[in-house]
Amino acid sequence: MQRTNYAGLIDEEYLGQTVTLQGWVQKRRDLGALIFVDLRDREGLVQLTFSDDVSESALKVADQLRTEFVIEVQGKVALREAGVNPNLRSGKIEVQVQSAKILATAKTTPFNIDDNVDASDELRLKYRYLDLRRPVMQKNLRIRSKITAATHEFLDDNGFIDIETPYLAKSTPEGARDYLVPSRVNPGSFYALPQSPQLFKQLLMGAGFDRYYQVARAFRDEDLRGDRQPEFTQLDVETSFMNQSEIIALVNEWVASIMKKTVSYELKTDEIPTLTWQASMDRFGTDKPDLRFDMELIDLTSFMQNSTFSVFAKAVANQGQVKAIVVPGAADSYSRKDLDKKAQFVERFGAKGLPWLKVTDEGLKGPIAKFFNENEAELLAATNANVGDLLVFAADQASVVAGSLDALRRMFAKEQNLIDEQKWAFAWIIDWPLFEYQPEEDRWISAHHPFTMPNEEDIELLDTVEGAHQAHAQSYDLVLNGYELGSGSIRIHRMDIQEKMLQALGFTPEAAQEAFGFLLEGMEYGFPPMGGIALGLDRLAMILAGTENIREVIAFPKNSKGSEPMTEAPLPVSKQQLAELELTAPVYADTKTPNLSEE
Amino acid sequence: MQRTNYAGLIDEEYLGQTVTLQGWVQKRRDLGALIFVDLRDREGLVQLTFSDDVSESALKVADQLRTEFVIEVQGKVALREAGVNPNLRSGKIEVQVQSAKILATAKTTPFNIDDNVDASDELRLKYRYLDLRRPVMQKNLRIRSKITAATHEFLDDNGFIDIETPYLAKSTPEGARDYLVPSRVNPGSFYALPQSPQLFKQLLMGAGFDRYYQVARAFRDEDLRGDRQPEFTQLDVETSFMNQSEIIALVNEWVASIMKKTVSYELKTDEIPTLTWQASMDRFGTDKPDLRFDMELIDLTSFMQNSTFSVFAKAVANQGQVKAIVVPGAADSYSRKDLDKKAQFVERFGAKGLPWLKVTDEGLKGPIAKFFNENEAELLAATNANVGDLLVFAADQASVVAGSLDALRRMFAKEQNLIDEQKWAFAWIIDWPLFEYQPEEDRWISAHHPFTMPNEEDIELLDTVEGAHQAHAQSYDLVLNGYELGSGSIRIHRMDIQEKMLQALGFTPEAAQEAFGFLLEGMEYGFPPMGGIALGLDRLAMILAGTENIREVIAFPKNSKGSEPMTEAPLPVSKQQLAELELTAPVYADTKTPNLSEE
Incomplete structure (x- = not known):
């Protein structure tokens, strides 16, 4: 039978109507000739009553119900006689069940499906499909979905073209360690999973698309910390022929549309402060100040x-x-x-x-x-x-x-409770140093990435390595409540500047060619001025969901050891699988699985 | 200066207005005191005229222009005195340039930026950023973008939640060969890039999200043919508590919204024929009949x-x-x-x-x-x-x-020219066999995948292997113009049925546990009835773009050897990189690139 309503959305407006509902048994109270069941679906709870008076056969079904059984019921919406619950939308009504059917039974779950879960993180990840049934996790992932929906809508409306860039890409020295993917057709060769779509999006501007965007997965094989995951998602945009302030204005409107769609907040974009990097450091000691x-x-x-x-x-x-x-x-x-x-x-x-x-x-x-x-x-x-x-x-x-x-x-x-938790404090941090000194390694690295355009007046500073280290960049970070939401810049679109930049980073001409030759060559064929930004979807979702743990807004995150406790990935593979790749590993799986081949 | 218009969109309506344009030099005709330039941007061409009368300095700039230079001009829209071009939106007007600036120079391109390109596929891929400048490629990728935009809009409006599933996943025997990703933290262990989000989306239904969707990349390490790529994109949806005909009705509306947004076609969904698999085979000899x-x-x-x-x-x-x-x-x-x-x-x-x-x-x-x-x-x-x-x-x-x-x-x-190329002939193929016989390997495999629900009345056939091979499935393919657009089914949500299905496929209980234990366990905790579909984005874009080569709708595709000629991926990596993974390979790169580390 077709569902007529979500359980959690029924209220007094539906009084007297017959509804068909499907969902999970949250709780059951058995009073003999009267059984109460709280039925849960993604929109919330409704109270079902099963009684002799209404349907003997339904009451018999109710008798068998246990927590987390999946059921289908049909019944009439009536006012509750007692036990009005002001915290529920459906708190004043109940559904008097006329017929009921068990769609699936359930064992006792390893933890209660409840916002106040008492299970360890590891247990929650192992039974993630149960953990995700909890209302708070449902809410978190829906906020995340609303962010991407708002993003697609706004950017499509504004002439941005959604273009997918490869995940099987080239290993480039952009920062962190790459995840590698061995090629079977070219044994000994490896793809790399991209750390960002950075190079591809610059090439797409070179290709004349003018406005690109992508909700893109990115991969970094780094040591994992609380807020880091091996894979994460960027809301990635790039534009041609726009300067920094035009891009910032556009991103403000985009972010305003996200805030509206996710948390019904009217962001006043003209009130977002812009601080230079230096001012931010001076006034707050950080480049991502919490301005709440x-x-x-x-x-x-x-x-x-x-x-x-x-x-x-x-x-x-x-x-x-x-x-x-x-x-x-x-x-x-x-x-x-x-x-x-x-x-x-x-x-x-x-x-x-x-x-x-x-x-x-x-x-x-x-x-x-x-x-x-x-x-x-x-x-x-x-x-x-x-x-x-x-x-x-x-x-x-x-x-x-x-x-x-x-x-x-x-x-x-x-x-001291000085933070207004209702506040969304955005800020732009601009005018960053082009390079930053790494005291641990005694060397200079890009403050953003090697494709960041210096300030117009600083371009000639690139002529010497020492000069380059004094240069400032056309880059801009968006900060929210003390988190870096995203990092953008005007990019270098001319080969001569790009070469100088790589030189200042310690690349010989030969090494520059090896790593980025295709980009440098592209720039010789008329690349437009360009700039863009990437917002971190995971972090944005985390902030808007009001949590401080990135794993709470990812459906199937990895744990701190890079493993996924439900499927146990990663796992050893068979000797045969690696032989096809001409690789040898320290251990192999003794797999029992038949090799299915199908299309 | 900020662009006021796209070149290709200027027409008589703008007569007399001063416009600022940015774009590429498509063509230049030098008549001395008068120079004509065709300026190209993503929306098309406009004719610029540079003359002594209007601006001597602009004329001097025009003198230096070559094909594919990037320029910025300001000028007045006027009627053309001669050379009206009825094929261009801007064909009746010209822009009389008052000021001009070169933003980037360009070498002579290895092939002309023209729809009638005479370059080899390999050359086009090596200089993909130039190939993508061609209007037909711009059009193709914009159709693709409109498909995803329509998808996001329709599915978000219909209560679907966009949920990202992992790309670093578990190797499961679902069909083709997996791409593997070695883990550094767990040497000898490997993630697999998913062949589809199938298992994850079923788990998400188990988690109660009710309606899921994702524009998801999928990966298969297969031998490459014309229409196959190592990575491809699925428009992936899953729903709970809906039956086959409800899902088909929903997909029809979704596809109608895509057709409207991409090719302005009003699809009459009630006119889409539904054929049983047997009828399709009988009448057309294929399960993806071209009904044009x-x-x-x-x-x-x-x-x-x-x-x-x-x-x-x-x-x-x-x-x-x-x-x-x-x-x-x-x-x-x-x-x-x-x-x-x-x-x-x-x-x-x-x-x-x-x-x-x-x-x-x-x-x-x-x-x-x-x-x-x-x-x-x-x-x-x-x-x-x-x-x-x-x-x-x-x-x-x-x-x-x-x-x-x-x-x-x-x-x-x-x-015989019997095909109406203007026609969009959709069809649903239903009632598939659950298994199909592979004569080459003398064995039975899933016609769809091992999670496909048999027809209600055929469930008991699964009790014997022979019986199982007679069973039919609750699966449905969407066909367009003779191509399989997508494949969907009602899924098995009960462990007992799933175990029988795996048994019929040749899994011992032990092997079933090893491969899909987490799913089987999940089904013991109350999984709802569920079903879904995945449409192939690449193929849909290909058909709507009117091409027969999937590479024409992918920004950076791989060639037939699985390589990407622009970046040359895949490539050997350094011995050091593999040592971190405790792997040995047949060859190593002697890399010259400094190891940048930055955040």
């Missing part, structure tokens, strides 16, 4: 240069910085011991200690208060601190100061 | 059982068939020699010879005419053949007859 709250970093470097507190004076003397944040009203919230813990925490950023002050009715308090007897008023004026506030300081090289105070700022904001 | 023309197979088996032509009588006696097609008005078009060639052609299907008759004013003519002196009128009545028609026969086992006459039917239709 203030607590900006206050630069006290010149204020402290003659401080009697030698830690501060020395930091200034060593070309370092002294900065502070003011945590409003937090003076009484943190004991000396609490703040010792924070001092320990910031050691990971290279900070040696955490100087702090409390502003009280009786002036500054704390271990270093004595150094500010003379200029207390000036310090309070410089920091805008008021009675009851807590001041914490960092005094060190710029990178240490930034790292420590960024982390503390976010930590204090969370602890 | 008639010429159905005529069964003459009982008519011929006592034929004096022993070939026919023997075929009937041997439990074979005698069938014919009537090629209307073709009697004079084929000589005896032509028909000998056709006889040779059908040998590949196992046919021994090609009996034929011509219907003339003077009765039947041809080598076997003498056998029909007695019952000429009856034969003509049985075949509905008229004077001027050609009759060709096949007399053999059913599969040989079907193969030969299907091929001949399509061949004659093409040669």
Whole structure:
């Protein structure tokens, strides 16, 4: 029989109607001649009542029902006589079942299908099809789907062409490690799964498509962290003949359409702030500031240069910085011991200690208060601190100061409930350095990627490697609530500039040719000015779903070991399978599976 | 400067307006003080005129222009004084250029950017970014994009949830060979790139999403033929609680929305015929009949059982068939020699010879005419053949007859121009056998895939292997113009039926567990009745674009050796890269590329 309604969407409007429903048994209460069943489908719950009065045969079916059985029922919508549930759309009604049928039985599930699941992450992944039945997971994946639907609609309406680029591609040194795919036809040769469609989309601009987009999977064989997955999804766009501000304006409209369709939020695009990278670092100590709250970093470097507190004076003397944040009203919230813990925490950023002050009715308090007897008023004026506030300081090289105070700022904001969770704080970060120095490896790498166009006036800086390291880029990141949502840039469309860029990255002409020869050659045949961006779908979905774990918005994610506990992938394969690829591996599977061949 | 218009869209409506255009130089005619340039962008061409009168500096720029230079111009739209081109939207106007700027220069391209390209396929793929500039390729990929846009719109509007399934998945014996991806974290273990999202979408129905869709890449490591690519794209949907006819009705509406958006065709879904598999085989000799023309197979088996032509009588006696097609008005078009060639052609299907008759004013003519002196009128009545028609026969086992006459039917239709190229002939083929016999390997395989639900009344046939081979399936193929567009079925949602099915396919219980254990286990926790379909995007785009080569609708396809001539993928990788995976290969690359690491 055809379903007439989703269970979760029935309400008083349907009173008296006969409905056909299909779904899962969430709960069953047996009162003998009367059985209540909560029926669940993707839209929610409805209460079914089975009784002698209405149908003896249906009551008999109800008698056999257990949790997670799949059933089909037909019945009449009536007002509940008791037990009205104000939290459900269907909370005032019930369906009095006239006929019922079991479509599938179910064993007892390893955990309850409930938002408050008490199972381990590993168990949830092993029984992912059960985990995904939980309303919160249904909601999360529907938000994700709405993001892509809004994206397709907006970009198609705006003349973007959805073009698929290969997943079996060439290994290029774009950043992380590639996943390789051995070729059977060319033994010893490998495809690589793309780390992004970057090169292909530039070639598509060279091909004159003008506006490209793709919801594209990307692959990186990196060490996995909480928010990393071996495969992830990019909302990838590229345009020709548009400059940075035109692209930003377009992306704003696109993102506004997503916010509207997913969380019914009217984004005022003209209120999205644009910060230079430098300003963002100065004011927040990070290139992805969380603008849902203030607590900006206050630069006290010149204020402290003659401080009697030698830690501060020395930091200034060593070309370092002294900065502070003011945590409003937090003076009484943190004991000396609490703040010792924070001092320990910031050691990971290279900070040696955490100087702090409390502003009280009786002036500054704390271990270093004595150094500010003379200029207390000036310090309070410089920091805008008021009675009851807590001041914490960092005094060190710029990178240490930034790292420590960024982390503390976010930590204090969370602890002090200063974050407006209803807020969607977007920001654009522009004017990035073209290169960034990697102290661990003592070398310079692209801040974005090797195809990023320098600022017009910085192009000639590329003539020397040292100059190149001073150059700034036409690149722009979109930030939301302290997360980097996406990263874009104007691309290099001229071979001479691209060659210089690769040279500055340490490529010999020969190596550049080997890695990117096809792109460099393409640029000789009239490539247009171009630029684009890629938004991280997983992260966007994660933020809009209100979770902090990327796995909560992916249907079948990998665990922290890169495995998928349900199917147990990856697994060893048979010796025969590898022999076809002319590869040898450390272990082989002794597989029992017949080789099906079919089309 | 911001573009005001696409070149190809300017017409008389814009007379007198100043426009800013960006694009490629298609052609340049230099008359000294007057230079004509055809400017191309993705929407088409417009004629630019550069003259002394309007701008000396622009004329100087025009002087340097060569084919495929990228330029930006500003100018006024005016009526052409001469050379009106009725084939162009912009054919009555020209843009009198006031200022011009070269954005990129170009070398002479290896082939002309023109629909009538004279380059080899290999050269076109090597310079794919140039090949894609050709208007026909632009059109093809835009049709493809419109198909996906229509799909997203229709399915989102109809409550389908776009859910991404993993590309790094488990190797399962579903049919073709898997592409493998070695895992670095688990050396010796491999992911497999999925041959379809089949298992995942069934699990998603088990998870209660009710309606799923995905534009999904799929991968098969098969020997490549003309219309096969290592990676291809499926428009993949799955639903719960719907039966076959409900799903077909839904797909009809979806396909109608695609036809409207791509080729402005109003598909009358209630006029789409539904044929059983058996009827299709009987009437057309194929399970994907081209219904743009008639010429159905005529069964003459009982008519011929006592034929004096022993070939026919023997075929009937041997439990074979005698069938014919009537090629209307073709009697004079084929000589005896032509028909000998056709006889040779059908040998590949196992046919021994090609009996034929011509219907003339003077009765039947041809080598076997003498056998029909007695019952000429009856034969003509049985075949509905008229004077001027050609009759060709096949007399053999059913599969040989079907193969030969299907091929001949399509061949004659093409040669005789019987195909209405304006027609979109959809059809549903239903009631397939559950299994099909593979004579080459002397075994039975799934006609669709191992998860296909048998017809309700055939479920008990699965109890024996022999019985299973007689069962029919709840599966349905959508056919368009003689191509299989997509293949769908109701799936098995109960473990007991699934186990029997795998058993009939030759799986021991142990092997079934190894290959599909996670699915079988899932079915024990309440899986709903479900069904779906996957349409082949590449093939659909190919048909709608009016080409017969799948590569013409893929941006960066592989060649027949599985290589991508532009990037040269696949390629050997370094010994170090493989050492990380603990693999050894027959060859290694001596790579010169520095290892960039960046985020």
